[in-house]
Every structure is written in structure tokens, then in C-alpha cells.
Amino acid sequence: MIKSSDPKIVVALDFPSENQALMLADKLDPAKCRLKVGKELFTRSGPQLVRNLHDKGFEVFLDLKFHDIPNTTSAAVEAAADLGVWMVNVHASGGERMMTACRERLERFGSERPLLIAVTVLTSMGVDDLVGIGISDSPEAHVARLATLTRRCGLDGVVCSAQEAPKLKAEQGQDFKLVTPGIRPASAERGDQQRVMTPVEAVQAGSDYLVIGRPITQAPDPLAAMNAIYSELAAL
Numbered sequence: 539m540i541k542s543s544d545p546k547i548v549v550a551l552d553f554p555s556e557n558q559a560l561m562l563a564d565k566l567d568p569a570k571c572r573l574k575v576g577k578e579l580f581t582r583s584g585p586q587l588v589r590n591l592h593d594k595g596f597e598v599f600l601d602l603k604f605h606d607i608p609n610t611t612s613a614a615v616e617a618a619a620d621l622g623v624w625m626v627n628v629h630a631s632g633g634e635r636m637m638t639a640c641r642e643r644l645e646r647f648g649s650e651r652p653l654l655i656a657v658t659v660l661t662s663m664g665v666d667d668l669v670g671i672g673i674s675d676s677p678e679a680h681v682a683r684l685a686t687l688t689r690r691c692g693l694d695g696v697v698c699s700a701q702e703a704p705k706l707k708a709e710q711g712q713d714f715k716l717v718t719p720g721i722r723p724a725s726a727e728r729g730d731q732q733r734v735m736t737p738v739e740a741v742q743a744g745s746d747y748l749v750i751g752r753p754i755t756q757a758p759d760p761l762a763a764m765n766a767i768y769s770e771l772a773a774l
């Protein structure tokens with residue numbers, strides 16, 4: 539389900555209320571971006587919010603990062619597909635049987651199925667965070683391992699940082715989608731993100747979709763902030 543225009547920016551609607559999310563959506567153009575609904579907004583506003591965004595013409599990435607046993611996770615992914623979302627995700631660390639079950643559960647949707655991607659290593663995590671959960675590999679090596687597993691399960695791509703994009707494009711091929719949060723324009727604060735890149739660096743590295751939250755949503759003029767990013771990308 540890829541739009542003919544296939545905009546690169548996915549705006550993360552990390553708001554505590556439906557009103558705030560819809561107010562921002564009304565300032566944006568569905569031809570120029572997609573919208574991401576994550577845990578906070580979905581837990582507060584539910585599926586009707588997704589339908590409301592669809593009614594405004596936006597395609598939605600439902601970023602609930604499902605991570606559970608295969609039966610539960612695949613049922614959740616199917617529920618997301620019933621909602622008609624453009625993209626849905628699970629955690630790659632849920633393993634091969636879980637991811638395969640999710641992919642199989644979407645088969646009945648044919649070409650109307652959402653893109654199914656897997657989260658590798660959160661962009662807020664660095665080397666020390668991985669050591670803290672017992673992983674001594676670098677983020678790049680662990681992301682690469684989980685991306686290989688994800689592709690073997692037949693999923694469409696992964697969530698990773700743009701820092702890993704060159705390696706992943708070389709190893710997994712051009713068609714394997716790289717969805718990259720942790721995008722920070724040069725002047726923006728990192729906040730809790732660790733593995734960051736600017737929008738231009740991310741696209742040059744091979745990112746397919748830039749997930750951008752606070753640098754757009756917290757800007758005094760969110761539309762201007764998004765347009766400034768597109769202007770930088772147009773110069774590439």
C-alpha cells in the first residue's frame with residue numbers, strides 16, 4: 539500500500555490527546571507526509587483516532603511495537619490490518635516464529651496488507667544500554683543480526699537508526715525498507731535519542747522513511763519545520 543507520491547517523512551504524533559493530534563494533522567498535507575500513532579496517543583484515543591486521520595486523507599503508521607507470543611502478536615497485527623493502516627510493527631526480538639506468524643496472518647489481505655516491519659535496537663539505546671541487557675555486540679552488529687532474521691521471516695523492513703542504514707542496504711538489498719527514527723536537524727536537541735542523524739545524512743545513508751517527532755511537533759510552526767527539512771532534502 540504505497541502512495542503514488544510516497545512521502546519520505548512520517549510525523550510522530552506523540553500527543554496526550556486526540557485534539558492535539560488532530561490540530562497538528564490539520565496543519566499538515568497528506569500528500570507530503572504520513573502520520574505515526576504510537577503508544578501514548580493510541581492508549582488514550584484508540585482506533586477511532588486512526589479512522590479520523592484516515593478520513594483526513596493521511597496514511598498511518600501504527601507504531602505499537604507488538605512483542606508477545608506468536609498467537610497474540612499475529613492477532614494484534616491482523617487487527618491493525620483490519621483498521622487499514624499503512625504500516626505496523628513488531629519487535630524483531632520476538633523471534634522467528636513470532637514474526638513468521640505475523641507475516642502469514644496478513645496474507646489474506648493480499649496487496650491491501652499493511653507494510654510489516656520489525657524494530658531492531660531502539661534509537662534511544664547505545665552500547666551501554668545493550669550491555670545492560672546482556673548484549674555485548676555493538677548496536678550496528680545487533681541491528682544487522684536482527685535485520686537478517688527479519689528479512690528471513692519475509693517482513694518488509696526494519697526500524698533502525700540511520701547510522702546502520704549503509705550496512706543494512708548492502709546486506710539486505712534496496713527493497714528492504716529502512717524506517718529511521720532518531721532524526722535530528724542540526725539545530726535540534728537530541729532529547730532521549732542516542733543514535734541520531736540529520737535528515738540529509740539519513741537519506742544519504744539509505745533511509746527510506748524518516749520518522750520525526752519533536753523537531754516538527756514541538757516547533758513553533760510545525761509546517762515550516764517540515765518544509766525546511768524538505769528544502770534541505772531537495773538540494774541533494
Ligand SMILES: O=c1ccn([C@@H]2O[C@H](COP(=O)(O)O)[C@@H](O)[C@H]2O)c(=O)[nH]1
Nearest residue numbers: 550576659660661719720749750751752
Ligand atoms: O527505535 C525507535 C523506535 C521508535 N521510535 C519512535 O519514533 C518517534 C521519534 O520521536 P522524536 O520526537 O523525533 O524523538 C517516537 O514516537 C518514538 O516512539 C524511536 O524514536 N526509536
